[in-house]
Amino acid sequence: MANALKITKNTEESVREFLKILLEKRKVKGVFTLKKIGKNGAVTYSLITKSDELNDAVPFYPLMPTNAGKLLSRITRNGSTTEPVAVIVKPCELRAFIELVKREQGHFENLYIISSTCGGVYPLKTATDGTIEKNLSDYWDAVKKGEINQDLRPACTACTEFTPYGADITVDLIGNTELEKKCFLLLNTKKGEELVQDMKGELVDRDFDKEKLKKFYAKREKAKNQFFNENTKINGLDDLIKIFGRCIGCHGCSKVCPICYCTLCMFDSSNLEYKPSKYESEVRQRGGLKIPPGTIYYHLGRLTHVGISCVGCGSCEDVCPVNIPLTLIFKKVGESMQQIFEYIPGKNITEKIPLVTYNEEEYTEIEG
Amino acid sequence: MKKDDIFLPKILTFLCNWCSYAGADLAGTSRLQYPASILPVRVMCSSRVDPLLILRAFLNGFDGVLVTGCHLGDCHYQEGNYYTRRRFVMLKKVFDSLGLESDRLRLSWVSAAEGQKYAKVATEFTQKIRELGENSSKNKIFL
Numbered sequence: 001m002a003n004a005l006k007i008t009k010n011t012e013e014s015v016r017e018f019l020k021i022l023l024e025k026r027k028v029k030g031v032f033t034l035k036k037i038g039k040n041g042a043v044t045y046s047l048i049t050k051s052d053e054l055n056d057a058v059p060f061y062p063l064m065p066t067n068a069g070k071l072l073s074r075i076t077r078n079g080s081t082t083e084p085v086a087v088i089v090k091p092c093e094l095r096a097f098i099e100l101v102k103r104e105q106g107h108f109e110n111l112y113i114i115s116s117t118c119g120g121v122y123p124l125k126t127a128t129d130g131t132i133e134k135n136l137s138d139y140w141d142a143v144k145k146g147e148i149n150q151d152l153r154p155a156c157t158a159c160t161e162f163t164p165y166g167a168d169i170t171v172d173l174i175g176n177t178e179l180e181k182k183c184f185l186l187l188n189t190k191k192g193e194e195l196v197q198d199m200k201g202e203l204v205d206r207d208f209d210k211e212k213l214k215k216f217y218a219k220r221e222k223a224k225n226q227f228f229n230e231n232t233k234i235n236g237l238d239d240l241i242k243i244f245g246r247c248i249g250c251h252g253c254s255k256v257c258p259i260c261y262c263t264l265c266m267f268d269s270s271n272l273e274y275k276p277s278k279y280e281s282e283v284r285q286r287g288g289l290k291i292p293p294g295t296i297y298y299h300l301g302r303l304t305h306v307g308i309s310c311v312g313c314g315s316c317e318d319v320c321p322v323n324i325p326l327t328l329i330f331k332k333v334g335e336s337m338q339q340i341f342e343y344i345p346g347k348n349i350t351e352k353i354p355l356v357t358y359n360e361e362e363y364t365e366i367e368g
Numbered sequence: 369m370k371k372d373d374i375f376l377p378k379i380l381t382f383l384c385n386w387c388s389y390a391g392a393d394l395a396g397t398s399r400l401q402y403p404a405s406i407l408p409v410r411v412m413c414s415s416r417v418d419p420l421l422i423l424r425a426f427l428n429g430f431d432g433v434l435v436t437g438c439h440l441g442d443c444h445y446q447e448g449n450y451y452t453r454r455r456f457v458m459l460k461k462v463f464d465s466l467g468l469e470s471d472r473l474r475l476s477w478v479s480a481a482e483g484q485k486y487a488k489v490a491t492e493f494t495q496k497i498r499e500l501g502e503n504s505s506k507n508k509i510f511l
Contacts, residue, residue, distance in 0.1 A: 235467030241510045266420065285429075288509035296511045297427050304419035304462055333465045337458050355458065358450035360440065363457045367475055 004172075004206040005185040005196045014183035014201075015059050015088070015114075015171060021199060022086055023051040028112060028195075029083030032072070033059045040130030045071055047085070059088040059114075060173065062139050062152075063132060064121045067258040067315050069096025073106040080109035086195075088114045090121070091164040092313040095346025096258035098166060099309040102353055105261045112195055114185075115164035116171035117213070119143040120156030124318050146175040146216045148223055155314025155327040158224035160217060163208075165347045168192035175212030231328050240296050243329070246322045247295035253316035253326055259306040267298050299326075303333055308355055309345040310334035377431035377497040379405045381490075382421075384414045384449075387438035387479045394483030402490040405497070406434070413437065415448035419459045422473060429506030432472045432497040434489070439477045449477070471500060 007014035022028045035046040036056040043061050045068055048054055068089045075081060089097070094115050100106045119139065126132040135151065142149045148157060164170055169192040172184040184206055187193045196203070234240065251268060254260040266272065274282075274293055283289050307330065316326040338345065341354035383389040389410050395402065407430075411417060414437025422433045435456065437449040456475045463470035474493050478486045505511060 233467075234465075237468065237505055237508060237511075240466065240468075241508065245510050286507060286509050290510045293511070297424060300423050300427075300462070300466075301420045304423065304459060307462065308458065329466075333462055336465045337461050340457060340461055341454075355451065355454055358447065358454055360450070363453055366453060366457050366460070367477055 003187050004204050005187065005199065005201045006204045006206070007183045007185070007201040008181065009183060010181070011171065011173070011176070011179045011183040012058065012060055015185075016054055016057050018185070018199065018201075019057065019059070019086060019088075020051045020054050022195070023049070023054070025198070027084070028086045030081070030085040031057070032068070032075075032085055032087040032089075033057045034061045034063070034065075034088070036061075039133075041127035041132035043127070047075065060116060060171070062119065062121045062136070062149075063124070063127050064090065064093070064153075064313065064315065064318075065124070065127075066256060067096050067313050068093035069098075069100055069106075069311075070256075070258040070261075072097045072111070073100040073258075073261065076107040076111070077105055080107035081111065084110050084112060086112040086114060090118045091115055091162055091167075092118070092159070092311045092346075093258070094164050094167060095161065095311040096313060098346040098349050099259055099311065099353075100261060101349060103261060108349070112169070112191060113164075113167045114169045114171065115167035117164075117174040117208070118156075118159075118162045119174060120149060120152040120159065120162075122151065123153050126151070140179060143173055144175070144177050144179050146212050146219075148219055153314040153318060153327070154227065154325075155312050155317065155331060158220070158227040158327075158331065159312060160220045160224060161312070161344070162216070162220065163213065166349060168195065172206075172208060174216055175209045227328070228332050231325065234329065237296075240300075243324060244295045244299050245290065247299070247324060248322055249292040249295055249298070250321065251298070252319045252321070254302055256315040256319050257302075257306060258311065258313065258315070259309045260302070267294075267301065299324075299329075303330065306330075307334040307337050308341070308343070309353060310338075311345050375498060375502065376403070377405045377494060377502075378407060378429075379432040379434055379490075379493060379497060380425040380430045381406045381408050381434040382411050382414065382417045382436065383408050383478075384437040384444075385410055385412045386444040387442065387477075388414075388436035388486070390480035391436075391478040391482045391486045394480065395486045396483075398483045400483055400487040402487040403494040405431075405494045406490050413443065413445050413448040414452040415443075415445075415455070417452065417455075419455060419462075422459060426468075426472065426503070427505050427511050429503055431500070431503045432474065432493060434474045434476065434493055436476045436478045436486075436489070439479050442479065469500060469503075472497065472503065 312331040
């Protein structure tokens with residue numbers, strides 16, 4: 001049985017054309033994708049309904065302006081979209097969206113999810129200083145060969161979840177040596193199959209090059225272990241003070257975090273506001289106080305709230321103005337938490353978040 | 369050495385309204401002796417204890433945090449304490465991964481009839497914290 005659509009053209013171009021035809025044939029009413037808005041890496045996520053607007057679409061641009069999971073949740077928070085929409089997202093963005101759907105912050109129905117095997121993205125600053133455009137050809141060369149790119153987000157270099165879970169269509173990028181000539185859309189679901197009916201291209205039988213993906217996985221895993229082990233070991237309060245002491249308390253990391261969805265964050269509320277009298281009493285008690293205070297509490301608190309669902313997209317570190325190694329902490333601690341519950345965030349929509357479910361007989365050793 | 373002898377830790381204790389608080393009450397009315405290190409906070413259910421509360425106590429210099437609730441299966445709200453358990457496992461993991469002293473946290477099930485157990489847990493935990501010494505976060509100014 002045919003399980004893939006083959007288009008004999010440059011991959012990015014074929015997908016762009018594919019999306020255009022989807023709109024023209026009214027199979028979908030909107031397309032959610034990355035779109036160029038200027039030179040030197042100025043791209044942004046957009047919801048597009050006119051097929052002309054898709055000329056500047058760059059669905060696989062190696063940049064994540066915001067985690068799309070968060071954006072999709074904004075669109076579908078109150079219910080599924082009224083019209084069908086095709087969305088092109090990266091695997092971790094899809095996983096973030098699934099985590100949000102589990103938290104009833106988004107809806108899947110009426111969305112056609114198109115994702116790809118992901119080679120990672122560059123930090124946002126490369127888009128503001130324009131260096132990303134220079135790197136693009138190297139990037140795609142490395143993706144073709146199944147190598148890890150240099151200068152990616154640290155989170156991406158150490159990411160082992162580069163194949164999407166639960167996408168209707170997966171575009172084969174990593175290890176596809178003929179990216180410029182051929183494009184393969186792998187159909188994973190019925191929805192995906194419906195979408196490609198009567199489309200340009202040829203239905204063929206194809207799967208991922210499993211060997212290549214395995215090799216790529218091994219490379220990433222090695223990079224991950226290196227990343228976890230080489231970086232400074234965090235051991236105790238003093239290390240935490242060293243790392244978080246420079247936090248300016250902008251809370252940017254929680255603003256971009258796809259899992260942090262609370263409209264009013266507890267840490268922004270008056271509940272945790274330091275009143276002048278509080279400064280005085282704290283100073284009296286401790287003999288000194290960092291101002292703004294409570295930075296470690298904020299980061300550890302956020303860790304306990306979102307760590308279990310952290311997809312490791314690295315947005316938090318990317319926006320941090322003082323370069324706190326948040327990826328290292330959230331990914332490392334998050335994965336250690338997820339391992340206890342054998343949970344991979346965003347892998348399976350029917351699997352409950354570990355903290356809202358339980359088994360009667362488990363972790364009996366914790367009680368004492 | 370002398371100072372250690374008289375070190376009386378401060379232990380923040382969350383007591384669930386339906387079992388543990390009554391258990392603590394029973395310990396009192398039965399005139400059981402236990403250290404004065406315990407600072408009780410009554411909550412409606414042990415699952416109301418957000419990890420943030422425990423963290424805050426820890427960073428504000430409490431030497432230990434004890435969370436108590438009904439025995440499993442006896443929760444007034446059917447299943448609250450099962451969630452508490454998972455959350456506690458998670459929080460301990462966070463502490464361990466960052467090299468913080470997770471021994472300063474303890475979870476215990478105390479029913480309304482277990483005044484004895486409550487006094488025992490309080491004594492044991494106080495002893496344990498005494499061995500660990502003061503929580504160093506008390507004097508840290510850069511938190």
